[in-house]
Amino acid sequence: MTNKELLYVEDALGHEKFMKTSVSQASTQLSDPNLSAYMGELVQKHTEIYNKFLNLL
Numbered sequence: 851m852t853n854k855e856l857l858y859v860e861d862a863l864g865h866e867k868f869m870k871t872s873v874s875q876a877s878t879q880l881s882d883p884n885l886s887a888y889m890g891e892l893v894q895k896h897t898e899i900y901n902k903f904l905n906l907l
Contacts, residue, residue, distance in 0.1 A: 851906075859906050866900040 851859075870893055877889030 856907075859903055862903045863900060866896050866903060870896040870900060 873889050873892045873896065877886050877893065880886040880889065
């Protein structure tokens with residue numbers, strides 16, 4: 851893996867971690883159970899994407 855590719859993967863990991871944290875925090879503040887459940891699905895999705903990028907290293 852080139853240095854440029856490594857930087858891209860590290861940047862993508864940071865973005866996915868941020869998205870997972872943001873969505874998780876937002877889901878705890880919602881009163882609508884359907885919307886909160888959807889946010890939980892987004893947390894899982896961003897966790898999967900994070901793990902896929904992590905496996906590239």
